[in-house]
Amino acid sequence: MAKFVMQLPTEILKDIEYINNNSDKIFGEMTQAGANVTIQNVRSNIPKSFVDSNIMNCLKITRVYKTPSDQGINTKVGFFGYFTNKNGVKTPAPLVANVFEYGSSKFTKQPFFRRSFKKAQIEKAMLEAQKRFSRGLLSE
Amino acid sequence: MNNELQTIFTNFAVEGVTIPVSFLKYTGRSTTYITYQEIQDDTSFSADDDLQAYVTYYDFDIYSKGNYLKIIESVKEILKANGWIWQPSMTSQDLYEEDTGYYHKTLCFAKIKEENNNG
Numbered sequence: 001m002a003k004f005v006m007q008l009p010t011e012i013l014k015d016i017e018y019i020n021n022n023s024d025k026i027f028g029e030m031t032q033a034g035a036n037v038t039i040q041n042v043r044s045n046i047p048k049s050f051v052d053s054n055i056m057n058c059l060k061i062t063r064v065y066k067t068p069s070d071q072g073i074n075t076k077v078g079f080f081g082y083f084t085n086k087n088g089v090k091t092p093a094p095l096v097a098n099v100f101e102y103g104s105s106k107f108t109k110q111p112f113f114r115r116s117f118k119k120a121q122i123e124k125a126m127l128e129a130q131k132r133f134s135r136g137l138l139s140e
Numbered sequence: 141m142n143n144e145l146q147t148i149f150t151n152f153a154v155e156g157v158t159i160p161v162s163f164l165k166y167t168g169r170s171t172t173y174i175t176y177q178e179i180q181d182d183t184s185f186s187a188d189d190d191l192q193a194y195v196t197y198y199d200f201d202i203y204s205k206g207n208y209l210k211i212i213e214s215v216k217e218i219l220k221a222n223g224w225i226w227q228p229s230m231t232s233q234d235l236y237e238e239d240t241g242y243y244h245k246t247l248c249f250a251k252i253k254e255e256n257n258n259g
Contacts, residue, residue: 102232102246105203106239108164114230114248115180 015137024073026133028064031075033129034122035061038077041116047100054083058093141196141253145176148222154214171242172204174215184252191255197227200247208243215247224249 019026039061050056062076079093103109131139142163149161152174160166161174178198185193200215202208216226230248237244 098232098235102199102235102244103201104235104237104240104244105242106237109177109199109201111179111199118182 019134019137022133024066026130026138027073028075029133030126030129031064031073032061033125035075035077037118037121037125038116041118041121042077042113045112045116047110047112050100053085055079055085055091055093055096058083141178141198141251144222145198148218149174152214152218154211159211166203172206172208172211174203174211175201179248193252193254195250195252197230197248197250198224200249202245202247203242205241205243208245212245212247219249224251 039059042059046056058079058081060078060080062074062078064073064075066073079097081093082090083093085091097113099107100110101113102111127139145161145163152159152161157172159172159174160168160170161176162168164175164177166173166175176198178196180197182195182197183191184195185191200219202211202215204211220226227248227250232244232246235244235246236242
């Protein structure tokens with residue numbers, strides 16, 4: 001009876017092992033690359049009144065983290081914590097950002113956050129990071 | 141686009157109550173109203189070194205001093221029937237204004253528009 005035995009070359013096995021052992025790091029770096037693109041866009045779209053305000057210190061990227069429910073790997077971009085406004089009042093930064101983003105019955109909105117998520121730009125940065133951190137093993 | 145929206149929302153009513161819908165700002169006296177505005181355009185289809193079609197995103201802000209859930213459903217229904225696509229990821233959480241007593245919800249919708257390249 002004809003028989004065929006195939007053995008994967010050691011190099012390919014090592015490559016697969018590398019991807020398997022480093023997948024969390026690769027995915028983490030990918031989300032960070034996407035977050036970096038987004039935060040740059042947020043900075044360029046930001047309302048004028050934010051530019052010289054202490055609120056800019058609250059615009060941050062989180063560390064890479066895993067969501068316990070689905071083991072998803074994430075990096076967040078957002079306004080976190082409090083800042084002292086020009087009247088010396090301690091103010092929650094997400095609240096102020098929210099008012100600018102969605103407006104109110106008295107205040108015309110100036111959306112700047114949602115428009116900073118440019119899918120094509122983010123995807124491109126993530127794929128570049130994927131290639132870089134997988135030593136070129138994973139590409140488009 | 142604004143003309144299209146004004147036509148869609150002509151005599152817009154929920155459970156028999158007419159709800160004013162206006163562009164950017166509302167200056168009337170109703171305590172339940174909707175404002176809308178474009179928030180961005182995004183490239184969609186390009187060919188022959190030119191833009192063929194794009195996606196336009198609009199925010200619809202519902203303001204009410206009472207329960208607005210039925211209004212949300214009606215807005216979604218009427219816009220969907222007219223070719224608009226709801227964007228859940230760009231829609232706001234439920235908002236409340238302490239000083240005015242208004243509940244507020246922003247719904248984001250998108251529509252693909254063809255670009256006229258004939259001059």
